[in-house]
Amino acid sequence: MAGFWGSRKKEREELAAQDADLARRAQTALVATDERIRVTTDELAFAEAELGTGPTGDLREALESVRTHMGEAFHLHQLNHDEIPDTPEELRTRNARIVQLCEWAEELLDDRTEALAEPIARARRAPEIIAGVRRDAERLRGRLPQARETVTRLGARYSADALRQIEANPAEAEQLLGFAEHSAGIAERRREAGQREQANLALEACTEAVRRAETLIDAVETYEVEALRAESTLAAVVEDSRGDLIAARSAPQTAGVAEAMGELQAALAALPAAGVNTDPFAQLTRLRTANTALDEAVAKARERAARPIPDIAHVRHSIDDADRQLAVARDVIAGHRGWIGADARTRIAEAERIRVDLDRYLGTSASAAIDIDEDHREQAMTMSRRVAHLASEALQLAQRDIDSSRPQNGPDQWGGGGWGGGRGNSGGSGLMGGILGGLVIGSLLDGFMD
Structure with a gap:
């Protein structure tokens, strides 16, 4: 008993120490959060300025x-120190709530002040940013004549369609630079007038305008390099495509291969003669698309040749066999539903689902389809075999359930004792319940036979 009371005393001491620590945490958190509110109020005033x-x-x-x-939180702390005595549980609950409220407040204020840190820093650097915008605008204006010259030079080599994506870049960049310089002036004037929100919006506008203008000018120079690279790649793709056409003649000549060869030949024939302004990007895209399509068609034809297409008669026999096995399994299960377990029911349900999917895949009732084209035969064969397999499994599982539930007193007896007594009632009701549909009917038959 001394050990028991000593253990209880130790637990009370530990709990009291925990409560004292929680109380100190609550008081410290209250002071810290209250001070944080004061500091954040000052930060808000600075941020608004x-x-x-x-x-x-x-x-x-x-x-x-x-x-x-x-x-x-302050109200809870006041309750802890008023003249009304409190239980340890009440003090513990209040102090825990005070700590929770203070932690939530600190996290919320941290999140909101952090979100404003970058905009405030940017606003304070406004004079520096505006000066940088003006320097960048002057530098980019110096690049505009070269960009216009590049567009003119490219116009002598490439088609109008090819240049459409960059021909207006110099003019658009010049407009953006004018807008950036104008917005920088607005930002300065609004800031001097104390209209800080409008000043910051104008500051964002001028920096974004300069960035977009530089992107447009860079795109002109990048286009020239990429166009030369596309021309070089186009020559290699043309040579590769001609080789692919020769190789495709030795592949199985399916309709898909013939169509893909025709598309690639048309793409090659559409290439302009030397000296004609071209669009190397569009030509390269068309050739690559046609070349890839031919590769895929040849691969499909060779795969099909390596795996012969099922004969239509075999596919029809497979579907008929699936339908027969499904019908047998369905009839057995329907005739003994009270004895059929979840496994057999699951198999038959999955078989019926795949059978419906087979009709959808063929676009008609598979049993009524006169012909199944070559592209669908293999999948139809696979699906029908799956239906037959599941139906066979369902039949086996159903037979297992029937055998395990059938009365064991002899092939000609429903319970051994006849209609009148003992286990005969149970056997007869079990048999008829299994055939007619379950426990409810079985219980009715039990009552009938009494």
Whole structure:
């Protein structure tokens, strides 16, 4: 008994120590969170001065929510120290809630202030950013004559369709640079007038405009390099395509191969003569597409040749066999539903599902289809064999369930004792219940035979 009471005393001491630690944590958290609210209120004022009231709305709402919930935390702390005695459980619950509220408040304020850190830093660097925008705009204007010259030079070599994606780039870039310089001026004037939110919007606009202008100018130079690379690649693809056409003649000549060869020959014939302005990107795309289609058609033809297509008669026999096995299994299960377990029912359901899918795959009733084209025969054979296999399994499992549930008193007796007594009632009702459909009918027959 001394050991028991000593153990209980130790548990009480440990719990009291935990409660004291929780109380200290609650008090510390209250002080820290209250101070955090004061600091964040100052940060909000600074942020509004830099960004305006719009971008700082989330932080303002977070502060209001935190103040509301911290009111609950201070009220709980007051209850812990009023004149009304509290149980340890009450103190523990309140202190845990105070810690929870303070942690939530700290996390919310951290999230909202972090979201404003970058915009504030950017706003404070506004004069530096505006100066950089003007330097970049001047630098990019110096590149515009070269970009226009490049477009003119490319126009003598490539078709209008090929140049459509870059021919307007120099003009669009010039417009963007003018917009960037104008927006930079607006950003300065709005900032001087204290309209920080509008100033920051204009700052974002001018930096984005310069970035897009540089992208457009770079695209002109990149296009020239990529066009030369496409021409070089096109020559190699043309040579490869001609070799593929020669090789395709030795492949099995299916309709798919013939069609793919025709498409590739047409793509080669459409190539312009030397000296004619071209679109190397479009020509390369068409040739690659036709070349890939021919490769796939040849591979499919050779695969089909290595694996002969099932004869239509064999496919029809396979479907008929599946239908017969499915019908037999369905009839046995339907005739003894009260004895059939989940395994047999699952197999027959899956077989019937695949049989329906087979009709959908062939686009008609498989049993009524006069012909099945070569592209569908192999899959039809596979699906019909799967139906037959599942139906056979369902039949075997159903027979197992029937045999295990059938009365064991002899082939000519329903319970040995006849209709009148003992196990005869159970056997007769079990047999008829299994045939007619389950436990409910079986119980009715038991009552009838009494």
